[in-house]
Amino acid sequence: MIDVLLLAAGALGLVVAALSERLRRLPLSEPVMALVAGVLLGPAVTGVLDLRPVTEDPTWLHSATRALLAISVMSVALRYPFGAARSRLRPVLLLLAVAMPVMALVTAGLAALTLGVGLGAAALLGAALCPTDPVLASSVVTGGPAEQDLPERDRQILSLESGANDGLALPLVLVAVALAGSEAMGAAVLESLWQVLGAVAVGVAAGWLGGRALRAGEEHGSTDAGPRLLFTAVLALAVLGLSGLIHVDGILAVFVCGLAFNLVSTGSDRTDDAPIDEAVNRFLVLPLFVALGAVLPWAAWADLGWRGPALVVAVLLLRRLPIVWLLRRPLHLGRPDALFLGWFGPIGVSAVFYLVLEAERLRIDPVVLAAGTLVVAASTVVHGVTSSPGRKLYSRITSSDAAGSDAAEPGLTGS
Structure with missing residues (x-):
């Protein structure tokens, strides 16, 4: 079975490599x-898998999504210079501190209304489906076409x-698990604090050590271009393993590690590492x-009957778009930017990871x-088809707005 899976993924990898940037211009993502290939090979169609x-x-x-998310968030942390990432701190914090909890509440409410489930099950769905997925988002904001069509600020924020x-x-x-199960809410809060604070500490220390180690290797001529390109991927997996051993949030620890590594390492290190991490992220999803x-x-x-499609439509339209639209002024977003960032908040690997985590923690509905x-x-x-x-x-809307604004200026219209 694993051989068929690897063969299918390898064949798709050849297609992706052959199409290269042209794939980014098609209404199709990796x-x-x-x-679709998995559906065709699965029990629903051919039964090969x-x-x-x-x-x-x-x-x-759980293990598969955890490893992929680690590589993906490391890729995100290395995608831009640290100074650029720091300049987007305010809008990103606003999305994390305000939009994400509200998205969880909205999704939970939609689940309760459409599915008729209780508070616990609704909370589990709301928490698992609220994060924006970095794996799916990368196909929207990376590559030549994205750099041509989208402003750098929007790509960096997403x-x-x-x-x-x-x-x-x-x-x-963890709070949703406590609501759905028998665990005390106080214990869930304490575990959350340990998981988050411990992840930040592990990430900062590992990123600093990784950056210093890479610099030391280069100074002594023992680290050439090839090993350096894969260094951050290995570092991400090491941080993930350490986080598992001490029971802290491994995905957050890897992201913080990437930011710290980005800060400590030189500009050329970041430039070298970002493409390989993005390439791994692009092919590893297959x-x-x-x-x-x-x-x-x-x-x-x-x-699920009609309730399933109703939930899908409600979540895709109401989970994120109205919230980002209402926050457009605090986020300093124009209307086209708010619509774009509001729509492209895909739900993917991270949601599967948390759904499985919830299933491991308790017997869920x-x-x-x-x-x-x-x-x-x-x-x-x-989101893959509409990206x-x-x-x-x-790009067309913003270009038209810019042209209209220029034409309205005195001296440009002949008046």
Whole structure:
């Protein structure tokens, strides 16, 4: 079974490599291609990949999504110079501190209304589906077409938000688990504090040590270009392992580690590392999404009836877009920017990670996994298909607005 999965992912990798930047201009993304391939190879169609639905056996997804998220958030942390990341601190903090908790509440409310589930199940769905996924967001904000169509500020805000909120969603998940289970709320709060503060400490220390080690190796001529390109990926996995051993938020620790490494290492280090991390992030999604496509719970989705599609439509339209629109002035966003950033807050690998984490922590209602994976699959397809047209539409609107503004200025219209 694993051989078929690797073969399918490898074949898709050849297609992605051959299409290169042209793929970024098509209404198609790498995760969508892999998800569709997984569906075709899975039990629902050909049965080549005979895997059990995720609602029956979700445990293996925990390690897979955790490793992919670590590489992805490290990629985000290295994508821009540290000074650029620091300049976006205010809008990113506003999205993390205000928008993300509100998105969790809105999603929980929508789940309760459409699915008819109780407070605990609704809270579990709201917490798991609230973070913006860095894996899916990277296909929107990276590559030549994105750099041409989107302003740097919007790309940086979406990247940094998606990198940070994956780890910072954990306290919301722990609170939801306490609501749905028998754990005391005080214990959940204390665990959240340890997980977050411990992750920050581990990330800062590991990033500083990693940056200093790389510099020392270069000064002595023992680190050439090849090993340096993979160094941060290995560093991300090391931090993830350490975080697991001491039970802190590993995804947040890796993101903080990347920021600290970015600060300590030289400008050329960051420039060298960012492309390889982005390339790993782009190709590493393929086997996971092929596998995810093969384990989609079609029967459980059918059992949801009309409630499943209703939840999908409600979450995609109401979870994020109205909130970012209302925050556009504090975020200093124009209307096109607020619409773009409000729409492109995809739900993907991070949601699967937290859904599986919730399933491991307590016996959750099967509806939670069924509805959660349905939203993930829908977001993967919808946001993947609309990413290229959305960028082009944004570019066309802003270009028209700029042309109209210039034409209205005295001396430019002939008046």
